[in-house]
Amino acid sequence: MKNFYMPSDVRAADGTAAERYKVPSVVLMENAARAAADAAEAMARGDGPFVILAGHGNNGGDGFAAARHLMLRGHCVTVLKTAEDGRYKNDAAVNLRIIRELEGAELRIADSPSLDDREVKKLLCGAAVVLDALLGTGTTGAPRGEAGRLIKLSAGCGNILALDIPSGIDPESGACYEPCVRAAATVTFLAPKKGMAFSPALEACGRIITADIGVPASKVLPHPPALSLYCEEDIKNMLPPLSRSIHKTERGSLLICAGSAAYRGAPLLAALGALRAGAGLVYLAVPEFMASEISAALPEAVILPLPARGGAVAAEEAEAMIAEWMPRCGAAAIGPGVGRGEEAGELFSWFWNNWRAPLLIDADMLYFFARDFDKLEERGDVLLTPHGGEAARILGVSAAEVGASREKSARALTKKAGYALLKGRNTLIASSSGELRMIAAGSPALAVPGSGDVLSGVAGALMASGLSVMDAATAAALAHGAAGERLEKKNGVRGTLAREIADEIPQLLR
Structure with a gap:
């Protein structure tokens, strides 16, 4: 560092x-x-x-x-x-x-x-x-x-x-x-x-x-300093120690709420990222029509079939089911592939107002965060993970303005949430307390579909393990960026698959 x-x-x-x-x-x-x-x-x-x-x-x-x-x-x-x-x-x-x-x-x-x-x-x-x-x-x-x-x-x-x-x-x-x-x-x-x-x-x-x-x-x-630059070597000092006799429930349990008829792969990639990052249990809450195919593709995850309507989760019916699992989970990651229908918006509101553990918000759920920003109560345990375009929508500016003032943008994103991970070259992580970190790892190989879903799973798993939100976001972004660098060395910058990024994560967390 x-x-x-x-x-x-x-x-x-x-x-x-x-x-x-x-x-x-x-x-x-x-x-x-x-x-x-x-x-x-x-x-x-x-x-x-x-x-x-x-x-x-x-x-x-x-x-x-x-x-x-x-x-x-x-x-x-x-x-x-x-x-x-x-x-x-x-x-x-x-x-x-x-x-x-x-x-x-x-x-x-x-x-x-x-x-x-x-x-x-x-x-x-x-x-x-x-x-x-x-x-x-x-x-x-x-x-x-x-x-x-x-x-x-x-x-x-x-x-x-x-x-x-x-x-x-x-x-x-x-x-x-x-x-x-x-x-x-x-x-x-x-x-x-x-x-x-x-x-x-x-x-x-x-x-x-x-x-x-x-x-x-x-x-x-x-x-603290104005900015701390973190490198791959810093990961080892951030991870929680693991006992040789550890049980899976002691590794941290993560709930992931993701997927819709149009985006069936996003839940899989987020869950794969979480499992590769060492989550003890991953509860994958998806629309019921996807449950059997996802269970077959990823038997390591616990699948929670949620009532669906119109190709997406039916929020009112699903909320009670999610609430039953909340006491078992150390964190939740929501958003990958949920779509932007009204049902997804209602589900976002429920999580914001009712989830009582650290919460990661990504992808489509960031759309609803931007939509509802003015009426949201402040929380100090939420991590937003936007790219430049998503950050621009939240802040009411252009993507070019975000790119020209990334530090200012990252800090502004923490106003209601507490923490923000602004993706891009030299990813920034900011907290509402004023701490700012930069990630010295990354590659163009990471700019592929599903890459952000994997990152959400990795960060969610580390949040669930008991790491502070700031450290979990930092370690996840470092591992994700370094995985891209390794894949670039092996394959170049073209043709990387998101699942390959997830598969590199265990080596980087050794």
Whole structure:
């Protein structure tokens, strides 16, 4: 797991380090510069000089100190600073005065406005590494003036190392302004900034290296972080332990309410996902006309035939039957393939108002959540699992708007439910308490019919096992995403079947 923080929190941490732990800010800059020099040496190519583009803020000060470290290690360094000496203040001014004393054959300093585009471009093209120290996390909006010119001239350089953030990205939202540095790597100080986890800033950062600057992040940064990025390796720390003498009823029992005449496969795939994720018992509540075929296809599930009318579950007659099974279940997952008829809408209302355990809402039931949103009482134990289009309907915006502001959308989805899993590249999981997680796993191979049904079953099973809703959603999305990655390695991105995703889940939960 990697934690990302608000840029303002990281800036405030410098003050905390100085006030509480008596570490002067110039020492923090020194440590940051040493880490930057290490990263620059590691990615150097050719025999050219290290070229440092230094803005007039603290980010430029990091560049000045990095220039000194590189020069002391025997490298030739050229510093192009965007402003005259008098504009540099505080720690940046201290480090500029130091390198002025060291200026010579190995360390050249120039004001970039005094060089024309051709001269700057020649320096950049001949550099072993270009260090971007133009704009830090306190800068807002599109780069202007001399910084903007240098960024434009760096376009096409494949050997840029950004210090803290690439100049031109928004470190809070992940937006990229124009112009924007496209770095091969970014050495970020103390902790990654939240925007660096989101596209398109993520791509602009290249490889992200987190640098220790001499104070423990846990001592100076807030908890929880603005965003936590989870990887496949984190799954093992989230799963509940299993005794060698465990009974199936102790694994967690899940009720799945799914299916209609038009969508007969959805219940099977959701149940298969739940069983592959380790559910002890899966009670599969389906329209009675499907019961025998589903029982034959998946004998491991307990089939609950529900009265049907017009090709779907007859809500009023089915509610009493479902209520009888509620005490046996640790969670319910509803929605895959139920359709959008009025009977399904009535069933949604019953679950929302009467189900007394964690509840996962997916697929068609999300339609009714959107329809009834204004009159729903708030719950804190519901997980919504929409894709971008479903989220757009709930929030009353376009799918493009959801895609452009996924964090904002994920947080907004939790207003009535408590939790939301916003599917897509870099799936997000949000809670109404403010916690936000991102999933670092996935593949285009998962974009197939029934894939979401499998995910609902996996998440429902983990919710029923006793995991918190947040951890269950996270572990399920990780397993689902990693299953897609494994299938892509075996088969490519075309032709995956949803049942194959479910069959990969046990290996990922080992």
